Amino acid sequence: MKRDERWEGVYSFEDSPFIMEILTELRDENTGPIAFRKGLVKLGRYMAYEITKTMATEKVLIRTPLEETEGIIVKDRRNVVIITVLRAAIPLMEGLIKVFEHARVGIVSASRGKAPKFEIEMKYVKVPRIKAEDTVIIADPMIATGSTLIKVLGEVKKYGKAKRYVIVGVLAAPEGITRIKEAHPDVEMFVAAIDRELNDKGYILPGLGDAGDRAFGEPVKV
Numbered sequence: 585m586k587r588d589e590r591w592e593g594v595y596s597f598e599d600s601p602f603i604m605e606i607l608t609e610l611r612d613e614n615t616g617p618i619a620f621r622k623g624l625v626k627l628g629r630y631m632a633y634e635i636t637k638t639m640a641t642e643k644v645l646i647r648t649p650l651e652e653t654e655g656i657i658v659k660d661r662r663n664v665v666i667i668t669v670l671r672a673a674i675p676l677m678e679g680l681i682k683v684f685e686h687a688r689v690g691i692v693s694a695s696r697g698k699a700p701k702f703e704i705e706m707k708y709v710k711v712p713r714i715k716a717e718d719t720v721i722i723a724d725p726m727i728a729t730g731s732t733l734i735k736v737l738g739e740v741k742k743y744g745k746a747k748r749y750v751i752v753g754v755l756a757a758p759e760g761i762t763r764i765k766e767a768h769p770d771v772e773m774f775v776a777a778i779d780r781e782l783n784d785k786g787y788i789l790p791g792l793g794d795a796g797d798r799a800f801g802e803p804v805k806v
């Protein structure tokens with residue numbers, strides 16, 4: 585895990601060869617939907633494992649079959665709310681919940697309109713009560729202009745004040761990170777990698793394309 589000095593509380597996993605190998609497969613245009621979804625699940629799992637290193641632990645006394653000894657529990661692992669941003673976060677959430685198996689889960693739909701406005705349509709919001717001891721993990725693989733997550737965070741914060749707000753993503757553009765940190769300075773961000781820039785259609789470069797379409801197929805209008 586590597587802190588990015590351009591912002592407070594922003595981390596990438598560019599120092600992890602294994603996470604970078606999974607990301608390489610996701611970026612590759614020859615990777616089909618089955619491997620793409622599996623890659624997102626894997627990234628969710630391994631990034632969640634890394635994030636447990638930032639969580640509070642507590643000493644516990646237990647007995648082995650032979651004697652008493654001291655161990656630990658990752659206390660905050662038990663107080664997690666995962667917010668899944670439809671569509672592309674579904675496989676990422678599947679990976680995250682393997683590590684945060686106690687998590688309550690909120691589902692939020694968000695669909696980004698076209699450039700230059702990138703208006704976010706949010707029709708479906710089902711979020712559990714958020715408590716003071718909770719770590720709220722907002723899962724969205726792609727952080728491009730940041731508009732989606734700014735809106736999602738604004739909505740999620742209505743459900744109670746958490747101990748931590750943590751975004752988990754795959755790729756982020758610098759523009760999006762800056763906008764999110766300006767709107768929500770209390771948010772931490774963990775992404776596999778921070779890419780170069782956005783193109784004029786709001787896609788991350790070099791990126792991996794449209795994560796939702798690559799995972800689930802391109803939707804059509806009827």
Ligand SMILES: O=P(O)(O)OC[C@H]1O[C@H](OP(=O)(O)OP(=O)(O)O)[C@H](O)[C@@H]1O
Pocket residue numbers: 669670671672673694695696697702724725726727728729730731732733760786794795796797
């Ligand atoms: O940072 P932003 O500029 O807001 O863009 C990021 C959002 O765009 C994609 O969702 P999209 O609207 O394509 O929906 P989908 O997941 O259903 O494809 C992606 O999954 C993010 O949620």
Ligand SMILES: O=c1cc[nH]c(=O)[nH]1
Pocket residue numbers: 726728786787788789791792793794795796
């Ligand atoms: O590059 C991008 C930007 C937004 N959403 C995506 O799925 N990909």
Ligand SMILES: [Mg+2]
Pocket residue numbers: 794795796797
């Ligand atoms: Mg999409």
